[in-house]
Amino acid sequence: HVWRSQIVRQSFIDYFKNQQKHQFVPSSSVIPKKGEGTYFTNAGMNQFRPLFLGAVPPGSVMADYKRVVNSQKCIRVGGKHNDLDDVGHDLSHHTFFEMLGNWSFGDYFKKEACNMAYKLLTEVYRLPPHRLYFTYFSGEKSLNLLPDEECRTIWLELGIPNNQILPFGMKDNFWDMGETGPCGPCTEIHYDHIGKGGGASLVNTGSAEVVEIWNLVFMQYNRESEQCLRKLTNQHVDTGMGLERMCAVLHGTKSNYRTDLFTPLFDTIHKISKVPVYGDKVGKDDTTGFDTAYRILADHTRMITATIADGLLPDRVGLGSKVRHVMHRAIQQSIDVFHCDKTLLLALVDQVSNSLGETYPEIAKNNQKIKDVISLTEDNYKRNIEKGTKAFNKMMNREGDINKLTGNMMYELHDGRYGYHVPIDLILDLAAERNLQVDEVEFESILQSKKDGSGHTPDLAADKQTLNADVLEKLRCDGITTDDSYKYRYTSKD
Ligand code: ATP
Ligand code: MG
Ligand code: MG
Numbered sequence: 001h002v003w004r005s006q007i008v009r010q011s012f013i014d015y016f017k018n019q020q021k022h023q024f025v026p027s028s029s030v031i032p033k034k035g036e037g038t039y040f041t042n043a044g045m046n047q048f049r050p051l052f053l054g055a056v057p058p059g060s061v062m063a064d065y066k067r068v069v070n071s072q073k074c075i076r077v078g079g080k081h082n083d084l085d086d087v088g089h090d091l092s093h094h095t096f097f098e099m100l101g102n103w104s105f106g107d108y109f110k111k112e113a114c115n116m117a118y119k120l121l122t123e124v125y126r127l128p129p130h131r132l133y134f135t136y137f138s139g140e141k142s143l144n145l146l147p148d149e150e151c152r153t154i155w156l157e158l159g160i161p162n163n164q165i166l167p168f169g170m171k172d173n174f175w176d177m178g179e180t181g182p183c184g185p186c187t188e189i190h191y192d193h194i195g196k197g198g199g200a201s202l203v204n205t206g207s208a209e210v211v212e213i214w215n216l217v218f219m220q221y222n223r224e225s226e227q228c229l230r231k232l233t234n235q236h237v238d239t240g241m242g243l244e245r246m247c248a249v250l251h252g253t254k255s256n257y258r259t260d261l262f263t264p265l266f267d268t269i270h271k272i273s274k275v276p277v278y279g280d281k282v283g284k285d286d287t288t289g290f291d292t293a294y295r296i297l298a299d300h301t302r303m304i305t306a307t308i309a310d311g312l313l314p315d316r317v318g319l320g321s322k323v324r325h326v327m328h329r330a331i332q333q334s335i336d337v338f339h340c341d342k343t344l345l346l347a348l349v350d351q352v353s354n355s356l357g358e359t360y361p362e363i364a365k366n367n368q369k370i371k372d373v374i375s376l377t378e379d380n381y382k383r384n385i386e387k388g389t390k391a392f393n394k395m396m397n398r399e400g401d402i403n404k405l406t407g408n409m410m411y412e413l414h415d416g417r418y419g420y421h422v423p424i425d426l427i428l429d430l431a432a433e434r435n436l437q438v439d440e441v442e443f444e445s446i447l448q449s450k451k452d453g454s455g456h457t458p459d460l461a462a463d464k465q466t467l468n469a470d471v472l473e474k475l476r477c478d479g480i481t482t483d484d485s486y487k488y489r490y491t492s493k494d
């Protein structure tokens with residue numbers, strides 16, 4: 001049969017429920033609860049953190065969880081696992097994605113977990129074993145962690161040839177939730193889309209040919225700091241499989257974007273914008289830039305939809321600022337690349353609702369609200385571009401015939417003396433349109449010098465979350481991002 005995403009997701013859940021006696025637990029919100037951290041839910045395990053740490057509140061339903069299966073809405077924007085800069089530029093990373101997972105809380109451990117995973121992949125999804133690569137943890141001396149030979153042996157005993165089992169270090173085979181929290185060595189399963197042999201050298205290289213599909217983490221520690229791991233009282237299993245990647249595998253394509261989770265969105269973009277149909281080209285091969293823009297727009301719409309459905313609104317501070325930032329990026333693609341008005345984004349929200357609304361009812365239920373928020377944000381965004389352009393033109397009139405924007409001019413535009421706090425991204429765009437050089441280095445040093453001096457210029461480069469409401473009010477940065485866009489532009493360089 002055709003492996004539509006709905007079937008891929010359901011097969012995973014049914015397999016663990018029916019064949020492996022797991023209990024289904026619904027996805028938690030993408031917004032962490034109080035005390036659960038300041039970033040979005042980035043993995044299926046987040047809601048189970050108290051179980052790993054032995055800190056389940058009395059009376060909680062969690063107390064009975066032994067074997068659990070779920071499909072979790074995840075977002076990787078900000079925090080330890082931040083994929084925003086990659087999204088659109090490859091075929092396998094999204095800001096919003098679904099993670100299918102199974103858990104053992106002090107119940108089964110490595111051997112059973114690997115056996116269960118292998119059986120699902122080869123018997124239910126019917127993947128050919130020669131296309132699969134298995135990695136295991138190679139140890140870390142500074143933390144007194146030994147190589148996970150036990151894991152290697154388990155894969156060998158399942159009949160996997162030696163050359164398909166590969167050791168990797170901390171970066172790839174030791175999973176941490178964040179700077180602190182539950183963690184442990186893992187074994188990951190990678191799929192070779194080519195299947196002609198030689199895939200081993202492509203594992204964990206970022207290649208589109210050999211892609212990580214499933215991570216099986218053996219939770220044994222709590223990370224208390226960079227160099228301090230404390231052993232947990234019990235051993236647990238925590239796994240995460242990327243639904244979009246598994247769908248791509250089962251659709252016989254390297255690209256997550258060639259699956260039914262994205263094609264209806266692309267059809268909509270094509271129909272409304274009339275740009276050429278999506279071609280799945282990446283990087284230099286995407287000569288028109290349209291394919292990258294298709295991916296960013298569709299991806300971001302899913303992220304925006306999921307966050308607003310869970311009750312978040314675009315904001316200038318906290319997690320809401322991430323939503324706002326992603327919204328502005330989406331609106332920018334829609335206007336600048338696809339030359340569309342808001343009908344495009346609103347139509348895309350309907351498509352996301354069609355594809356995810358049944359699995360995550362809050363997405364269907366909040367459809368109108370999501371569209372209202374996007375609609376207002378897009379109106380605001382346009383108005384602010386107008387204001388910013390006006391301020392910019394005012395300066396140009398005063399300066400006369402120039403070919404360079406000095407750091408000081410940038411600062412003046414940015415600090416509002418031409419009637420509007422022009423966001424840095426917009427300044428750069430407007431300067432580029434007029435072929436003006438810009439002195440970003442000088443601008444940066446002026447910003448730095450004003451930072452703590454008189455006190456009337458807030459630190460625009462600082463993390464938004466540390467700025468309080470009063471400072472922001474003084475900034476009167478109304479509408480589009482000022483400090484957000486600034487921050488992202490510069491942190492991505494660091
Ligand atoms: P990668 O190395 O490809 O960035 P990861 O090691 O960061 O993935 P994990 O934290 O192990 O990912 O998450 C478990 C699974 O979730 C991965 O094996 C992958 O299938 C999926 N996944 C992770 N990040 C993304 C993403 N940004 N978009 C889509 N799927 C993802
Ligand atoms: Mg990653
Ligand atoms: Mg990885």
Ligand code: MG
Nearest residue numbers: 172188212215
């Ligand atoms: Mg991984």
